[in-house]
Amino acid sequence: MNCTPRGGxxxxxxxxxxxxxxxxxxxxxxxxxxxxxxxxxxxxxALVGLSLVAATSLSAQIRFGGRVGTNFxxxxxxxxPDPKNAPTTPKGLGLVFGGYAEIPFSDxxxxxxxLSFSFRKAKNELSISNTLTNNTDVTNGAGAYTGSQDFKGxxxxxxxxxxxxxxxxxxxxxxxxxxxxxxxxxxxxxxxxTDETTSFKGTVTGQNQQGQQVTQSIDQQDFQxxxxxxxxxxxxxKKAEVxxxxxxxxxxxxxxxxxxxxxxxxxxxxxxxxGTARTRYWTNLVEFSVGWTFGGK
Numbered sequence: 001m002n003c004t005p006r007g008g009x010x011x012x013x014x015x016x017x018x019x020x021x022x023x024x025x026x027x028x029x030x031x032x033x034x035x036x037x038x039x040x041x042x043x044x045x046a047l048v049g050l051s052l053v054a055a056t057s058l059s060a061q062i063r064f065g066g067r068v069g070t071n072f073x074x075x076x077x078x079x080x081p082d083p084k085n086a087p088t089t090p091k092g093l094g095l096v097f098g099g100y101a102e103i104p105f106s107d108x109x110x111x112x113x114x115l116s117f118s119f120r121k122a123k124n125e126l127s128i129s130n131t132l133t134n135n136t137d138v139t140n141g142a143g144a145y146t147g148s149q150d151f152k153g154x155x156x157x158x159x160x161x162x163x164x165x166x167x168x169x170x171x172x173x174x175x176x177x178x179x180x181x182x183x184x185x186x187x188x189x190x191x192x193x194t195d196e197t198t199s200f201k202g203t204v205t206g207q208n209q210q211g212q213q214v215t216q217s218i219d220q221q222d223f224q225x226x227x228x229x230x231x232x233x234x235x236x237x238k239k240a241e242v243x244x245x246x247x248x249x250x251x252x253x254x255x256x257x258x259x260x261x262x263x264x265x266x267x268x269x270x271x272x273x274x275g276t277a278r279t280r281y282w283t284n285l286v287e288f289s290v291g292w293t294f295g296g297k
Contacts, residue, residue, distance in 0.1 A: 069289025147202010
């Protein structure tokens with residue numbers, strides 16, 4: 001008769017020892033935890049390795065470059081109420097230069113962010129012609145004027161912008177790209193030159209010192225010019241402008257780059273109110289630039 005207590009240290013044989021059974025039950029759980037830990041470590045190492053490979057591959061494909069070119073501004077103009085004599089559409093030739101990066105997501109899609117300085121010109125004219133009869137205002141009461149009065153005003157507006165462009169890039173073939181995306185433009189400064197010419201051609205009728213009525217022929221021009229710089233020249237322009245940009249580009253294998261873009265402002269560029277009249281502009285800008293692309297494949 002075995003007097004050793006059940007489960008005691010004297011028990012022998014398979015399954016006879018609960019203690020050995022407990023130890024045997026813990027061993028697989030411990031091993032399983034080690035396996036899971038090893039798998040997690042291996043997965044982390046693999047992910048880190050893949051991330052490094054992807055980052056290295058991406059950085060090898062990122063390309064940088066610089067560009068310089070010209071732009072042509074044609075503003076969309078709206079004047080309320082419609083004036084009898086409306087000014088011409090503001091337009092002009094300007095300059096652009098900056099730098100860019102080309103970041104591919106795949107062989108077909110990527111982004112092409114760039115930082116640029118855009119110098120724009122907006123020039124317009126206003127012409128007004130009147131026929132006056134016995135008018136004493138233009139002579140300050142020194143006779144009655146009969147004839148034509150022609151006014152011509154020319155505004156030459158210059159604007160400097162800092163551009164942040166972030167267009168998506170689609171590449172249907174090697175070298176060719178199609179771009180579309182947002183553009184934010186910050187107004188840095190500007191200047192405004194205004195030339196005004198008033199022409200008179202007719203006759204002035206008045207009295208001489210002897211009290212006799214005399215008529216004198218008049219053919220003269222009055223010219224006045226004003227120049228504004230700093231905040232006075234750009235007070236009616238928005239300080240920030242949001243545009244949508246779309247365009248085409250091509251990069252030769254050697255790195256020479258050509259770029260044609262069109263910008264359209266989504267927000268008002270210029271807003272001026274005087275009395276009951278309100279004048280607003282929206283930007284339409286065509287831009288062509290050439291540059292050089294470095295790096296990548």
